[in-house]
Amino acid sequence: MKKFLLATSMLIATAFGADAKTINILMEGVPDTRYVQEMLPEFKEKTGIDVQLEVVNYAEMHTKLVPQLVSPEGSYDVLIVDFYWVGEFIKAGWLQPLDERIAADGIDTNRYIPSIMNLTGKVDGVTYMLPFYNYAMGLTYRTDLLADPKHQEAFKAKYGRDLKVPTEWQEYLDQVKYFTEDAGIEGFKGVVNQGLRPDPIAMEWSNYLFARGGRYYDPETWQPTLATPEGIQALVDYRDNIQKYGPIGAANFSFDDAFNVAAQGKAYSYLTFNMFRPVYDDPASSQVVGKMEITPVPGGSLNGSWGWAIPTSSPDADAAWEFIKFIESPEIAKKRAALGGAATQAAIFDDPDLIAKYSYYPQLKQLLQTSHNFPVFTYTPQFVEVLGRELSLAVTDGKDPKEALETVDREFAEMLRKDGKLQ
Amino acid sequence: MTAIERRDQRFGLLMSAPGLLALMLVVLFPVFFTLWTSTSDFTLLKPSNDAFVGLAHYARAFQSNEFLHALSVTLWFVLAVVLLEFLIGFAAALALDKVEHGKTFYYVVLLFPLLMNPVVVGLIWRMFLHPTLGIVNYLLSLANLGPVDWLGNPANAFWTVVLVDIWHQVSFMVVLLLAGLSALPKEPYEAARLEGAGTLRCFFWLTLPLMRPVIVVTLLIRLIFAVKTYDIVYIMTRGGPGQATDLVSYFIYRQAFVGLDISQASAMAVILLMAVLLLTAWLHRYMRSLAA
Numbered sequence: 001m002k003k004f005l006l007a008t009s010m011l012i013a014t015a016f017g018a019d020a021k022t023i024n025i026l027m028e029g030v031p032d033t034r035y036v037q038e039m040l041p042e043f044k045e046k047t048g049i050d051v052q053l054e055v056v057n058y059a060e061m062h063t064k065l066v067p068q069l070v071s072p073e074g075s076y077d078v079l080i081v082d083f084y085w086v087g088e089f090i091k092a093g094w095l096q097p098l099d100e101r102i103a104a105d106g107i108d109t110n111r112y113i114p115s116i117m118n119l120t121g122k123v124d125g126v127t128y129m130l131p132f133y134n135y136a137m138g139l140t141y142r143t144d145l146l147a148d149p150k151h152q153e154a155f156k157a158k159y160g161r162d163l164k165v166p167t168e169w170q171e172y173l174d175q176v177k178y179f180t181e182d183a184g185i186e187g188f189k190g191v192v193n194q195g196l197r198p199d200p201i202a203m204e205w206s207n208y209l210f211a212r213g214g215r216y217y218d219p220e221t222w223q224p225t226l227a228t229p230e231g232i233q234a235l236v237d238y239r240d241n242i243q244k245y246g247p248i249g250a251a252n253f254s255f256d257d258a259f260n261v262a263a264q265g266k267a268y269s270y271l272t273f274n275m276f277r278p279v280y281d282d283p284a285s286s287q288v289v290g291k292m293e294i295t296p297v298p299g300g301s302l303n304g305s306w307g308w309a310i311p312t313s314s315p316d317a318d319a320a321w322e323f324i325k326f327i328e329s330p331e332i333a334k335k336r337a338a339l340g341g342a343a344t345q346a347a348i349f350d351d352p353d354l355i356a357k358y359s360y361y362p363q364l365k366q367l368l369q370t371s372h373n374f375p376v377f378t379y380t381p382q383f384v385e386v387l388g389r390e391l392s393l394a395v396t397d398g399k400d401p402k403e404a405l406e407t408v409d410r411e412f413a414e415m416l417r418k419d420g421k422l423q
Numbered sequence: 424m425t426a427i428e429r430r431d432q433r434f435g436l437l438m439s440a441p442g443l444l445a446l447m448l449v450v451l452f453p454v455f456f457t458l459w460t461s462t463s464d465f466t467l468l469k470p471s472n473d474a475f476v477g478l479a480h481y482a483r484a485f486q487s488n489e490f491l492h493a494l495s496v497t498l499w500f501v502l503a504v505v506l507l508e509f510l511i512g513f514a515a516a517l518a519l520d521k522v523e524h525g526k527t528f529y530y531v532v533l534l535f536p537l538l539m540n541p542v543v544v545g546l547i548w549r550m551f552l553h554p555t556l557g558i559v560n561y562l563l564s565l566a567n568l569g570p571v572d573w574l575g576n577p578a579n580a581f582w583t584v585v586l587v588d589i590w591h592q593v594s595f596m597v598v599l600l601l602a603g604l605s606a607l608p609k610e611p612y613e614a615a616r617l618e619g620a621g622t623l624r625c626f627f628w629l630t631l632p633l634m635r636p637v638i639v640v641t642l643l644i645r646l647i648f649a650v651k652t653y654d655i656v657y658i659m660t661r662g663g664p665g666q667a668t669d670l671v672s673y674f675i676y677r678q679a680f681v682g683l684d685i686s687q688a689s690a691m692a693v694i695l696l697m698a699v700l701l702l703t704a705w706l707h708r709y710m711r712s713l714a715a
Contacts, residue, residue, distance in 0.1 A: 059657075062680060062681075063680050066467050066680070070467065070470050088468070088683065091468055092467070092468045195575070195664070196660075196661055196663065197661050197662065197663040197664070198661065247554065247555045248554045248555070248570055248572040248575060249553065249554030249555065249572050249573065249574060249575035250575060251575035251576070251663075251664045252574040252575040252580065252660060252663060252664050253575075257549075257553060260553075260556055261555050261556065264555075264556060266555060378468070379682075379683075381681045382681055382682045382683075385677060385681055385682075388661075388663075389489075389662075389663075389665075389666065392663045392664050392665050392666075393665040393666065395664070396575065396576065396577055396663070396664035396665045396667075397577050397664070397665035397666075397667075399665075
């Protein structure tokens with residue numbers, strides 16, 4: 001009887017022991033999370049580890065994560081980190097360095113596109129994350145209108161240049177003006193913008209800044225450089241596009257509001273996150289199936305990405321690493337990309353199977369390779385707030401662009417000093 | 424006090440002690456912790472209350488133009504929603520008070536918006552008010568009106584948020600005021616009618632004075648809730664366009680969770696708490712004076 005009881009207890013203990021191998025991850029409710037979910041049975045089969053995903057919207061993520069990260073033992077084994085938070089998380093010591101694990105498993109991080117690895121991979125030479133998915137921005141535009149001989153003729157007559165995929169910023173601005181004022185399409189606009197503060201406007205305007213040759217700061221000294229002729233002209237361009245050439249209300253559009261306008265065929269162009277490109281071809285959400293394409297913003301797009309990390313407070317860091325290794329293995333990364341995931345590994349964009357499925361992959365690769373990074377430091381989210389506020393004031397409340405950007409520079413410099421970046 | 428009374432008192436204290444203790448833990452402890460935090464240097468990057476900074480965060484709050492602006496936007500917002508909701512709510516309550524049949528149906532219809540989560544309200548109205556694809560501008564276009572830029576223009580955005588808040592919260596006023604109206608004694612009205620008083624005279628000389636305590640309580644509760652408004656602005660405008668709808672609760676949230684500065688946010692929250700407490704105390708005294 002005793003033996004029977006002992007055997008039963010051991011069986012129960014083993015069963016509970018197996019059940020205990022579960023890792024928890026907080027994720028954002030985006031398509032790439034769905035593609036990760038689809039890989040979980042394969043991970044379970046390979047490692048016996050269960051993965052529980054807690055999916056919330058972006059706005060809730062930071063508020064939910066921070067209390068877990070502050071405590072010595074949190075409830076999340078793996079984190080996904082937006083590039084916004086990288087500076088803050090590193091400064092607070094919330095992420096584990098991954099270099100030893102990477103070396104032990106012989107993982108080559110050169111497989112990632114360098115600009116993305118710099119954004120959500122390495123910080124000051126230490127690898128804290130492996131890139132998860134990218135959300136670099138690009139210029140989406142109507143291919144059918146560019147190919148229309150009537151518009152080609154009228155555009156050339158007015159602007160003295162061919163109507164084609166824009167490769168120069170002024171060329172794009174001329175197209176925006178043409179499709180708003182001269183194309184003769186009722187209720188149609190040359191551009192739709194996402195002017196909601198803080199992130200949508202700050203992210204979108206960054207592309208205008210890069211297009212005009214402006215930069216956020218001097219890379220040598222971290223001295224802010226927004227209130228320069230380039231920055232001011234970028235803000236004037238942005239204000240004109242919203243006020244003169246865009247639909248009413250764009251000054252408060254989030255990215256989904258603006259996307260819907262473009263997807264309903266009411267605007268020639270929308271400068272947005274590249275992950276929206278496949279959605280234009282989904283008849284359930286779009287009236288412009290097969291008519292939209294993406295290209296890098298002339299002058300360089302804004303980069304954006306998320307990375308996988310292991311928090312210092314992770315209850316099971318080894319199991320967490322097993323998961324990151326699996327989900328970022330080239331084989332699984334390709335499977336996720338095939339489902340529609342926004343890839344970060346360079347080889348995926350050269351894969352013939354995937355190019356056959358996604359014809360825009362070559363443009364996307366170029367877009368990612370030439371994109372520029374947003375300033376990453378401890379107070380990036382706070383900086384986005386300030387930038388969003390001032391841009392919105394300039395666009396909607398008559399604030400002088402120069403004055404608005406001088407305010408941003410001043411507050412940006414204060415944050416950089418507090419962070420020890422600017423002397 | 425007799426021995427029995429003393430025993431009863433002790434028993435009463437014993438019975439209420441758990442409740443009072445729980446109340447202290449969930450109400451007083453957070454308030455005192457916030458006060459303490461507001462005088463230290465607690466940030467999410469360095470989560471400890473070990474550095475005492477006195478009233479520095481309070482001084483910084485009053486020097487912050489953005490905080491003062493948020494306070495002023497909140498003041499206008501509270502005035503607008505409380506007054507308009509009161510006027511609409513009182514009119515609706517007076518009308519409903521006379522209804523003989525189907526009162527329950529009207530109650531359900533009126534309470535429906537109030538039962539909805541503010542986030543859902545914000546999302547629904549954001550869709551309805553989309554200037555290009557929303558139903559409101561479409562309906563206006565059928566009458567050759569519009570299109571109206573509901574949320575993209577600073578002046579419109581403030582009033583749009585006020586209107587959405589009214590849609591969401593006005594039934595709260597209706598329900599409380601209707602309860603007050605139903606409880607009014609009938610005799611003074613019968614006497615007034617016999618003396619030949621008309622509807623307007625009855626309203627100004629009987630209903631309003633008799634309803635005054637209910638009105639004050641209703642306004643007070645609604646005012647406190649209005650100061651805390653956060654969700655609708657977060658969903659609909661994020662404080663924009665520009666700074667047109669930057670309410671103070673949302674501003675304080677950003678200080679804490681975007682700026683990571685819990686101490687600064689605590690100081691601002693304490694300032695807001697003091698303002699609301701002063702207002703509450705004034706209204707309470709006013710009520711007592713009416714009762715006297």
